[in-house]
Amino acid sequence: MTDDSNITSLAPESRRFALRLVEALLFASGEPLAASDIASRLPEGSDVDALLAELEHAYSARGVNLVRVAGKWLFRTAPDLSFLLKRDLTEARRLSRPALETLAIIAYHQPVTRAEIEEVRGVSISKGTIDVLMEQGWVRMRGRRRAPGRPVTYGTTEAFLVHFGLDAIGDLPGLEELRGAGLLDGRIPPGFAVPEPHDGPDLTADEDPLDPGDLLPSGLGEEQ
Amino acid sequence: MTDDSNITSLAPESRRFALRLVEALLFASGEPLAASDIASRLPEGSDVDALLAELEHAYSARGVNLVRVAGKWLFRTAPDLSFLLKRDLTEARRLSRPALETLAIIAYHQPVTRAEIEEVRGVSISKGTIDVLMEQGWVRMRGRRRAPGRPVTYGTTEAFLVHFGLDAIGDLPGLEELRGAGLLDGRIPPGFAVPEPHDGPDLTADEDPLDPGDLLPSGLGEEQ
Amino acid sequence: MAEGKDGLIAEWEGAERRANRPDDETLHVDVDGFEGPLDLLLSLARTQKVDLARISILALADQYLAYIEKLRELRLELAADYLVMAAWLAYLKSRLLLPEPAAAEGPSGEEMAAALAFRLQRLEAMRDAAARLVNRDRLGRDVYPRGAPEPVEISSKTAYSATLYDLLMAYAAQRQRQMVSIVHVRKRQVWSLADGREILTRMIGRLAEWTPMEVFLSPYLVTPEMRATVLASSFGASLELVREGRVLVRQSGAFAPLYLRDPGAEGADD
Numbered sequence: 175m176t177d178d179s180n181i182t183s184l185a186p187e188s189r190r191f192a193l194r195l196v197e198a199l200l201f202a203s204g205e206p207l208a209a210s211d212i213a214s215r216l217p218e219g220s221d222v223d224a225l226l227a228e229l230e231h232a233y234s235a236r237g238v239n240l241v242r243v244a245g246k247w248l249f250r251t252a253p254d255l256s257f258l259l260k261r262d263l264t265e266a267r268r269l270s271r272p273a274l275e276t277l278a279i280i281a282y283h284q285p286v287t288r289a290e291i292e293e294v295r296g297v298s299i300s301k302g303t304i305d306v307l308m309e310q311g312w313v314r315m316r317g318r319r320r321a322p323g324r325p326v327t328y329g330t331t332e333a334f335l336v337h338f339g340l341d342a343i344g345d346l347p348g349l350e351e352l353r354g355a356g357l358l359d360g361r362i363p364p365g366f367a368v369p370e371p372h373d374g375p376d377l378t379a380d381e382d383p384l385d386p387g388d389l390l391p392s393g394l395g396e397e398q
Numbered sequence: 399m400t401d402d403s404n405i406t407s408l409a410p411e412s413r414r415f416a417l418r419l420v421e422a423l424l425f426a427s428g429e430p431l432a433a434s435d436i437a438s439r440l441p442e443g444s445d446v447d448a449l450l451a452e453l454e455h456a457y458s459a460r461g462v463n464l465v466r467v468a469g470k471w472l473f474r475t476a477p478d479l480s481f482l483l484k485r486d487l488t489e490a491r492r493l494s495r496p497a498l499e500t501l502a503i504i505a506y507h508q509p510v511t512r513a514e515i516e517e518v519r520g521v522s523i524s525k526g527t528i529d530v531l532m533e534q535g536w537v538r539m540r541g542r543r544r545a546p547g548r549p550v551t552y553g554t555t556e557a558f559l560v561h562f563g564l565d566a567i568g569d570l571p572g573l574e575e576l577r578g579a580g581l582l583d584g585r586i587p588p589g590f591a592v593p594e595p596h597d598g599p600d601l602t603a604d605e606d607p608l609d610p611g612d613l614l615p616s617g618l619g620e621e622q
Numbered sequence: 623m624a625e626g627k628d629g630l631i632a633e634w635e636g637a638e639r640r641a642n643r644p645d646d647e648t649l650h651v652d653v654d655g656f657e658g659p660l661d662l663l664l665s666l667a668r669t670q671k672v673d674l675a676r677i678s679i680l681a682l683a684d685q686y687l688a689y690i691e692k693l694r695e696l697r698l699e700l701a702a703d704y705l706v707m708a709a710w711l712a713y714l715k716s717r718l719l720l721p722e723p724a725a726a727e728g729p730s731g732e733e734m735a736a737a738l739a740f741r742l743q744r745l746e747a748m749r750d751a752a753a754r755l756v757n758r759d760r761l762g763r764d765v766y767p768r769g770a771p772e773p774v775e776i777s778s779k780t781a782y783s784a785t786l787y788d789l790l791m792a793y794a795a796q797r798q799r800q801m802v803s804i805v806h807v808r809k810r811q812v813w814s815l816a817d818g819r820e821i822l823t824r825m826i827g828r829l830a831e832w833t834p835m836e837v838f839l840s841p842y843l844v845t846p847e848m849r850a851t852v853l854a855s856s857f858g859a860s861l862e863l864v865r866e867g868r869v870l871v872r873q874s875g876a877f878a879p880l881y882l883r884d885p886g887a888e889g890a891d892d
Contacts, residue, residue: 572747
């Protein structure tokens with residue numbers, strides 16, 4: 175703000191009063207006011223444009239600015255302070271059970287296709303479930319399985335390892351450890367195995383790279 | 399407006415920024431903000447009280463003033479411009495004389511029961527009278543008097559303080575003289591105890607909490 | 623009654639005083655616009671043009687009684703409380719004029735007069751307070767808040783959290799379900815009638831003696847869960863074979879062992 179912005183000390187009494195009135199009118203108004211609206215409330219012969227220009231200048235460096243929008247005037251929070259009027263609420267939520275189960279399968283079975291996830295879960299998974307995991311940054315599309323239909327393969331990310339405190343994907347507990355922790359109960363049929371996950375950047379033998387369009391934001395829709 | 403009101407040209411950059419923030423926050427809000435609300439949006443270690451005092455002073459001669467109501471801060475138009483602004487703004491509903499007297503008695507004598515209000519006025523008051531004040535948001539049920547019949551006690555609200563431009567209930571006009579004359583006292587002859595109106599959220603010694611049903615919309619009916 | 627009107631009240635209430643209170647019309651009968659005896663007394667008191675603290679209660683009682691008398695001459699219906707007040711004031715007057723009895727019960731005349739003066743003062747004080755309150759710069763009437771407040775925009779983002787333990791539990795639970803379902807399929811393996819018939823047919827040629835059915839089914843009764851289905855199917859098949867004349871069945875009593883024999887070996891033990 176420069177010195178000449180100090181409206182009232184420089185202006186004669188009547189001008190000062192007119193400025194105060196314009197200020198109050200604009201402040202209290204529920205909508206932007208045209209110069210003519212303001213003029214109709216001022217003493218006869220007031221130079222509304224000059225008054226508005228003076229106020230505009232006076233407020234130009236303040237937390238609130240007088241701005242002209244669509245030919246009308248209004249007070250508005252200074253643009254550089256607009257962050258004050260936004261509040262980012264980061265809502266901490268627990269992952270839903272389907273999402274958690276899907277994530278677990280992706281973690282252990284990666285690279286894994288959606289059909290394979292559904293096979294383990296025994297129920298189909300909604301597209302939203304994988305989307306939530308991808309938005310959270312824990313799951314990514316890795317490539318496409320070299321198989322009929324070329325389904326997308328999913329895997330976990332570095333952010334996944336960080337969040338779950340894993341040094342490497344190989345640190346996920348295996349069959350014996352799961353059993354030892356009491357998470358799997360005793361009788362395990364022959365042939366039952368916990369796979370060795372692979373989350374490296376390099377593709378596995380039966381993976382092809384993703385198609386160019388797969389990584390577009392809208393490209394999440396695969397395997398309809 | 400005096401020279402030192404020219405906040406920003408005199409203040410160092412960081413203080414100037416803090417002042418702009420406070421100005422913007424208060425300007426954007428249609429409701430009074432507590433100093434603590436403002437502090438939570440400012441850089442760590444800002445002296446909110448000093449910033450508020452500076453803004454209050456800077457705006458004291460403007461068309462818009464910064465005032466403290468109900469212990470919170472609010473920008474509002476200057477009172478001397480009232481007659482010029484009033485024209486197109488809808489006027490608040492006029493209160494009937496019984497409603498107004500009842501409001502005054504509640505404000506000065508709170509916590510107060512309906513029977514006590516009637517004793518001061520010398521006539522019975524209709525249920526509608528208190529309902530109007532409650533609908534307006536100026537009066538609330540506080541609790542129940544620890545006395546036979548457990549009558550509901552009434553008091554004023556924060557909205558009451560805001561509407562009438564009072565910083566605290568102790569700022570009621572003429573409170574000191576009334577207290578000195580013993581006129582705020584119930585039955586005891588003048589000159590004995592000197593009660594003060596109490597509008598705090600905590601109950602007084604002779605109040606019990608409201609019953610659960612009292613706060614239901616239809617629960618206004620008490621003391622039939 | 624215009625002379626009785628309070629200046630302050632008139633300022634903000636004015637001519638609307640009577641019209642503006644439909645809500646308590648039912649509660650009292652106005653006496654020319656008064657709200658009850660106390661209101662009337664207060665108006666009368668003001669005609670004395672002295673501080674209410676120094677008012678003559680005796681004179682006030684006379685004024686009130688004279689006023690009520692005048693109304694009764696006009697045959698106006700008076701609300702009961704005006705008459706009660708008149709009676710009380712007449713009593714108060716007598717107490718103030720007569721010497722106090724030596725052993726008076728209850729408050730003295732002076733005390734009653736002081737209490738009435740106090741009530742009048744208090745009512746007036748509250749009316750003044752109401753007038754001062756209502757004449758303050760009221761928000762929305764005299765002063766205005768920001769007309770177009772800029773609300774705080776809240777953008778919410780969800781950060782999901784889960785622990786490694788949650789993850790492992792979710793994984794193990796699913797795999798466990800998968801395991802259980804595999805076992806389940808095996809358990810539900812059932813012998814059909816055809817299976818029973820095939821086994822029996824294969825055995826029949828070797829049954830020269832009465833032989834308990836369980837004996838030659840023993841190779842198939844390895845697990846307890848197979849027992850019921852094997853026995854049931856075999857028994858059903860045996861009945862069918864009996865009907866066809868290809869086997870004989872004997873049982874000595876309910877739930878006793880079933881014996882089978884080849885009909886071709888007839889007479890071997892008869």
